Amino acid sequence: MTRVIGGYFELENRFESEYYPNLIRLNTGRNCLEYILRTKAYKKIYLPEYSCDTLIEPILKLDIEFEKYPINMNLEPEKIIYPKQDEAFLVINYFGLKGRYVNSLTSRVNNLIINNSQAFFEAPIKGFDTFYSARKFFGVADGAYLHTEDAPEMDFKQEVSWKRSEHLLRRLENGANDGYKAYKRNEEYLSGKEIKLMSDLSYRILSGIDYSAVKSRRNRNFKYLHLKLKGLNGISFSDWDIDGPMVYPFYLENDDLRKELILKKVYVARYWPNVLQNIDEDKQEYKLAKFLFPLPVDQRYGLLDMDKICKLITSFLKR
Ligand SMILES: Cc1ncc(COP(=O)(O)O)c(C=O)c1O
Structure with a gap:
């Protein structure tokens, strides 16, 4: 598109840089997991009992065998799992407080999938598939980052989020209760969605954060x-x-x-x-x-x- 110069203004926002400019931008965290499961063609995944039900979406969709494992009060797996070649071990960096623990696993375990949905600021580790979900940390209607190596080119449509950003504006102007229904509608919209690229609006907002x-x-x-x-x-x-x-x-x-x-x-x-x-x-x-x-x-x-x-x-x- 030819760049338009002049005319009325768009929503004001700072445009600097994202926190992870080199990662793959997708629409949701669960779809990052779907991407990993598709590209690595794992046959089985181990994931914690203590996790949200959205994580199971891509696993059911791809009809992959799964097994839940227990965690302890340190928010760590009770036992470390050593997956076979065609299996993966998913760990959650709970609340962003398990970075050192997850790091320590990387020297011992192969086929680790690091779920940093709750740990936006935990940098990815070379060689380990990792994903982030922006909605848990910032006011955006969609947005996730995926770190994976040798990612094949895939042709995804781009998410569009202006129609689903009502809750962000309503909360800003009228307070939390006013925007709640619209927030729930957006969360429902994201459930069961195909893998798409992050919306441009989320990209712009995430590029303006200090x-x-x-x-x-x-x-x-x-x-x-x-x-x-x-x-x-x-x-x-x-x-x-x-x-x-x-x-x-x-x-x-x-x-x-x-x-x-x-x-x-x-x-x-x-x-x-x-x-x-x-x-x-x-x-x-x-x-x-x-x-x-x-x-x-x-x-x-x-x-x-x-x-x-x-x-x-x-x-x-x-x-
Ligand atoms: C630990 C964890 N992983 C993954 C997800 C899924 O993220 P998204 O909603 O972006 O798919 C969530 C969502 O609540 C989560 O809490």
Whole structure:
């Protein structure tokens, strides 16, 4: 297309550079997994019990054998799996806190697929298929990055997201509740979709983000929560693991806290509702799905917000 010069303005946005300009841009994380499974032609995949049900979509679609494996309270596989030549072992870098652990696996395990959907800032490792989902960290309607070597040329259509960006604009202008239905519609739209290239709108938005500011804001918020809450948190991690995390995982065996936080307008998701349905109550994964509160630490918030969260939790515990 010939570039048009002049006329009315588009939505204002900074255009600098993406965080991963050299990775393959696709529409969703699950479709990155589909791409990997197709190109590597794996016959079987091992994946954690503690994961979202969307991950299973490409596996069912391609009719690949799968086996779920248990994880422990360190959010690591209970046992390392050594897949055969035509098998893959998928690991999730939970909340962006398992980078060092996943790194340590790369020297021991072949056919590892690294799911960095929750770890946007964890750089890919040469030789290991890795994917990222942008919606978990930024205000975009689609967008995922795939790191894989020797990728064959594939001719995908491009996703178009302007029609599905209503929730982003509504939340910005009118607040979270106003945009929620449109957000759900977009999530439903993405389910079962074919592999497409990332929309141009997402690409433009992701090229305008000040990533170092985002990362340091996330780190600062996370460290603040950790300082105040680590004594109460049933999950532990080291300060060395904090590098642009997704959320602060706070584990407390009292599900009423979720209601209390939501009532006080601190929206905490549940990772993942499907786990509660699929697994016995005495299992670790069930407990994680029930009692883990992913506290927001993202770039929209500052220390005053973090302090509010801490005070809500401590006063809840004093009741
Ligand atoms: C750990 C994990 N992996 C993969 C996905 C799928 O990402 P997407 O929705 O971009 O397909 C999700 C989505 O919630 C996730 O939590």
